[in-house]
Ligand SMILES: Nc1ncnc2c1ncn2[C@@H]1O[C@H](COP(=O)(O)OP(=O)(O)O)[C@@H](O)[C@H]1O
């Protein structure tokens with residue numbers, strides 16, 4: 059598991075790569091929080107393009123970041139969620155509170171427009 | 173493990189795909205022998221291009237086919253042996269009795285010219 | 287005697303044990319997937335199996351042993367086109383299994399758990415049975431049908 | 439407590455058991471490779487490990503149990519950047535271990551064995567120890583150094 063992050067127009071974009079399980083989540087949670095702090099929790103985009111596997115620990119990561127971002131008045135969007143992860147997202151009901159976009163650009167636009 | 177074979181100018185060309193271990197060898201040995209019988213054991217080319225893994229069971233398969241082909245006066249050549257398999261071939265000393273060619277075409281030419 | 291043709295993998299099993307460390311979660315998924323491959327599952331079925339195993343193993347590590355060290359045991363067996371997977375721990379056990387099975391229920395919101403693990407397992411396998419003895423451990427048995435039944 | 443940073447996988451282990459069926463050879467390779475991944479091996483090291491494991495497991499199946507059914511047991515552990523792998527069977531055992539270790543020696547030329555299994559194992563790992571009791575079984579212990587030693 060590795061993450062790659064960049065800040066585009068004040069939006070923190072985090073691309074995650076590999077298996078998003080409990081082991082990975084424990085390691086990257088603090089890293090994302092640190093970068094959120096540095097960018098003032100304004101807007102976060104999580105990209106799932108290079109995620110090979112995800113379980114409910116990934117849902118916990120998303121919900122946790124949703125909480126910390128919205129507490130600071132910021133916004134969260136997800137993007138590039140592949141077919142194998144779709145069912146997990148649907149099952150969890152997470153789509154009722156966070157939006158998923160086809161592309162990173164669309165997700166960035168959405169959190170900026172808010 | 174799967175094999176794909178074709179006969180080109182009387183030369184039986186067998187492309188093996190997957191893991192060439194004891195399990196696979198037990199299953200494909202008879203298949204190759206059957207096709208050798210049908211083509212009169214004249215010439216056999218074994219392609220390793222799509223082999224992901226091989227152990228000494230693969231060496232046994234090669235030596236076994238070397239024996240059955242040469243007993244009938246035929247010829248054997250190997251081709252497209254990737255880096256991970258090289259050391260196995262070198263260690264085994266098999267290169268002293270069978271030639272390895274870069275391409276399938278070169279291997280076919282070699283067994284035909286004999 | 288080529289078992290592959292007549293009854294693929296019938297009666298085959300595997301058992302796997304490892305300490306309750308998060309770095310072993312992927313080992314558990316990969317081993318179960320490699321074993322299940324004998325039933326020739328679709329990619330979707332394989333993803334479902336790996337996800338269910340990942341949930342059960344993670345639960346053993348986080349909830350069973352509460353991040354302390356213990357042993358997680360997995361056993362898998364094949365029966366007429368179905369795979370049965372048992373994940374066991376000797377950890378703290380579950381007091382109220384009905385409560386635990388409720389979607390979104392988690393005893394560890396502090397760890398950012400979503401409470402969706404058991405719900406996901408239930409929806410990704412055909413049968414899910416949980417046995418637990420508080421203070422002694424938990425045993426989760428899952429069964430999933432993969433391949434059409436073969437003539438013997 | 440993030441074990442990844444200070445001492446990757448130190449003290450970690452796994453144990454795997456399965457019946458002596460050739461279809462389990464790939465499971466054995468995949469599980470050991472997934473476990474060894476914690477030491478961040480190169481692709482070449484991983485291939486060497488998988489090959490050595492494949493040889494030992496194949497030997498247990500063909501020679502130990504002579505294609506009958508028995509159980510193969512694998513255990514792996516990590517020690518300061520090295521992996522130790524033990525492959526055991528309760529099969530017929532080896533009468534003459536020195537003879538068995540000779541390149542090209544095989545007791546089963548009828549099965550088209552090359553007699554190179556133990557030679558390959560020897561050359562792909564750093565240490566190879568064989569214990570065997572005729573009529574009772576064989577235990578092959580391999581050790582291979584993978585990663586630089588970490589400060590604790
Ligand atoms: N192996 C286990 N040992 C002890 N408690 C468990 C175990 N598995 C599940 N539980 C309990 O069931 C609850 C719900 O589990 P689950 O649905 O997987 O959600 P989560 O893991 O996100 O908490 C857990 O919070 C825990 O209290």
Ligand SMILES: Nc1ncnc2c1ncn2[C@@H]1O[C@H](COP(=O)(O)OP(=O)(O)O)[C@@H](O)[C@H]1O
Pocket residue numbers: 228493497498501502503527529530531532538539543544545546551552553554555556557576
């Ligand atoms: N687990 C085992 N049980 C019994 N005999 C074994 C075992 N492993 C190896 N042997 C003996 O050692 C010989 C050499 O083994 P090896 O070098 O792997 O070659 P091969 O498997 O091609 O015969 C075998 O032919 C067999 O007689």
